[in-house]
């Protein structure tokens with residue numbers, strides 16, 4: 312186990328002044344192969360109650376963050392060789408990929424360039440499947456996971472990967488096109504296992520990605536619009552707990568977003584979960600937010616408040632430990648481990664649909 316940083320060992324000082332925002336992360340625009348301009352994306356976000364959009368055009372980015380239509384546009388990009396994609400947030404423009412580099416992508420080299428440019432990095436859609444039965448459909452899997460897990464963060468749940476995963480019947484396909492909020496797949500279990508495994512070694516903050524392009528045609532395997540930007544705004548978003556409200560100055564506000572991502576003060580959500588809280592409380596009244604890493608001590612409890620009834624479970628090292636239906640939960644944490652929360656909702660006519668995947672509390676051996 313590495314040394315615990317002083318900051319993460321401290322309880323969050325102003326937990327009652329935490330400022331929750333909804334972010335749409337991983338968005339392509341007309342700067343690369345997306346169908347909407349930056350301004351159109353901002354307008355759609357504003358109309359949908361999304362406060363932050365992280366723009367991630369392929370190998371290019373905005374000159375810097377901007378406030379447009381009351382929406383903070385964060386300047387990011389997606390390093391997009393044939394494989395091994397990375398999400399980059401903030402920082403300067405990384406130097407171009409040298410022509411002699413492996414066209415499949417050299418994850419370690421991409422990471423080094425992004426870090427030299429000061430960006431926060433994340434492994435994008437590590438297991439993006441091809442569409443079954445569509446011969447022209449491509450998959451985008453990370454070929455070099457050993458280097459990929461060295462990225463600062465993880466795109467745990469990608470809307471396009473979730474659209475394609477396990478798509479084994481035309482009815483399910485229709486359901487995912489028309490009612491994705493109800494039928495979209497959850498994060499890939501293999502990616503969840505990777506996340507839990509890396510979490511034993513270090514904090515690996517995760518978020519949900521839209522991978523929004525607004526494609527309507529032009530790709531044989533995507534004959535319909537999967538999905539419009541408007542649809543994405545209510546599909547897979549990331550809830551961020553900022554340490555203070557936005558200032559209106561784009562550079563400073565982008566730093567607030569990056570610091571929440573870096574700290575893992577974030578949860579992935581299908582639909583909305585405004586008012587959702589998940590906290591760790593110590594016997595002496597100290598409170599930590601998700602993403603915190605601290606030494607395990609007896610008497611810790613996880614407190615959860617949901618905006619609506621759901622089926623919640625507390626997972627340790629990938630295994631459910633305690634679960635139940637309700638809106639409020641208070642569960643003791645009985646040992647060190649990577650503890651995180653998953654919440655599901657009822658899906659008509661039967662079964663459960665994924666709702667919330669929250670970043671873990673990393674409780675290390677004392």
Ligand SMILES: [Zn+2]
Nearest residue numbers: 389396435451
């Ligand atoms: Zn990609």
Ligand SMILES: [Zn+2]
Nearest residue numbers: 337339389522
């Ligand atoms: Zn993308």
